[in-house]
Amino acid sequence: MRYFIAASAVTVFGLLAFLLFQSGISEKEMPHDDEQAGLKDQIVIHFSHVVAENTPKGLTAQKFADLVEDKTDGRIKVLVYPNSIMYSDGEELDALKNNEVQMIAPSFSKLQKLEVLDLPFLFRNDEHVRSVFTGPVGKKLLQRVQTSHIKPMALWSNGFKQVTHNKKHLVSPADFKNERIRIQPSSLIQMQYEELGAQPVPISFNDVYQSLEANRIDGQENTVSNFYSKRFYKLQKYMTISNHGILGYAVLMNGSVWKKLSPHDQSILSAAMEEATQWNVQQSQKMNSSQLQELQNSGEMSFYRLSVKQKDDWKKAFKEVYDQAEREIEADLIHAIKVAENGIH
Numbered sequence: 001m002r003y004f005i006a007a008s009a010v011t012v013f014g015l016l017a018f019l020l021f022q023s024g025i026s027e028k029e030m031p032h033d034d035e036q037a038g039l040k041d042q043i044v045i046h047f048s049h050v051v052a053e054n055t056p057k058g059l060t061a062q063k064f065a066d067l068v069e070d071k072t073d074g075r076i077k078v079l080v081y082p083n084s085i086m087y088s089d090g091e092e093l094d095a096l097k098n099n100e101v102q103m104i105a106p107s108f109s110k111l112q113k114l115e116v117l118d119l120p121f122l123f124r125n126d127e128h129v130r131s132v133f134t135g136p137v138g139k140k141l142l143q144r145v146q147t148s149h150i151k152p153m154a155l156w157s158n159g160f161k162q163v164t165h166n167k168k169h170l171v172s173p174a175d176f177k178n179e180r181i182r183i184q185p186s187s188l189i190q191m192q193y194e195e196l197g198a199q200p201v202p203i204s205f206n207d208v209y210q211s212l213e214a215n216r217i218d219g220q221e222n223t224v225s226n227f228y229s230k231r232f233y234k235l236q237k238y239m240t241i242s243n244h245g246i247l248g249y250a251v252l253m254n255g256s257v258w259k260k261l262s263p264h265d266q267s268i269l270s271a272a273m274e275e276a277t278q279w280n281v282q283q284s285q286k287m288n289s290s291q292l293q294e295l296q297n298s299g300e301m302s303f304y305r306l307s308v309k310q311k312d313d314w315k316k317a318f319k320e321v322y323d324q325a326e327r328e329i330e331a332d333l334i335h336a337i338k339v340a341e342n343g344i345h
């Protein structure tokens with residue numbers, strides 16, 4: 001109860017701060033007791049995202065906020081808004097550009113310039129993901145999304161994606177024929193499901209549950225963590241452990257807000273981001289495996305793990321996806337991602 005009251009107070013404070021910010025009134029203009037030293041120097045950064053708090057993205061965003069608060073003794077506050085309570089995934093990029101929020105972390109699949117990361121079977125394991133995201137290849141990838149409006153800060157992982165269905169396990173490419181599968185809005189993911197003979201249906205994350213409930217789709221792909229936290233298991237009873245792709249995020253800040261920060265504050269934010277990012281991959285790996293274990297123990301669902309041979313059948317079906325990506329994206333970049341492994345960049 002005490003936790004609930006404290007959590008509600010934080011949410012109310014956050015919403016109030018957000019509304020004041022939206023209406024153009026900064027904290028500096030709020031009435032306050034002059035003895036509250038430092039309040040006039042306070043900087044508030046609103047960080048909006050679309051998933052639950054208890055997910056790799058939700059927890060890493062909060063970890064970043066806590067680190068910033070600690071490192072600045074509360075002078076810089078990062079207020080995190082989960083579950084699309086501020087903006088849905090179709091709206092958040094514009095909200096960032098218009099400085100209606102100062103930070104977001106959309107998935108790669110929603111940023112055309114990072115679509116290379118949607119290639120199937122590109123990553124071997126979480127260590128490979130960490131190596132790419134935190135190494136020089138990750139820096140190169142981040143530069144692709146840099147504009148005068150956008151300061152890219154980091155790449156975060158949510159882990160590997162699995163596919164689920166309401167009536168059967170999707171095991172061989174033939175099992176996908178005509179199945180309506182929810183995807184994120186990525187042409188590369190769309191092509192993968194078309195190559196499998198399915199009907200890919202792009203749907204915003206916050207509409208997936210209702211779309212499953214209304215039987216507008218038969219299946220979907222996502223990490224265990226997103227599947228678990230949004231309770232998709234109530235409607236999707238068959239999970240294929242395919243680890244066929246990853247879900248990750250580009251953490252972005254509004255470019256002019258970043259430029260207005262002092263070099264000292266910029267270095268504090270960068271250090272906090274670096275620390276949160278190192279924590280993120282381990283956290284996502286832990287969460288996905290413990291929640292998978294929990295789902296398996298619950299007896300609510302049936303699981304099927306693809307064999308090496310079955311993965312090879314999927315890879316064959318995806319050949320054209322790779323050929324097209326190598327023609328249209330950059331064969332060099334794909335190669336650089338593939339060879340960055342276990343600390344060797």
Ligand code: LMR
Nearest residue numbers: 050051107184205222226
């Ligand atoms: C999805 O749309 O499934 C994900 O991108 C949601 C998220 O942000 O993890």
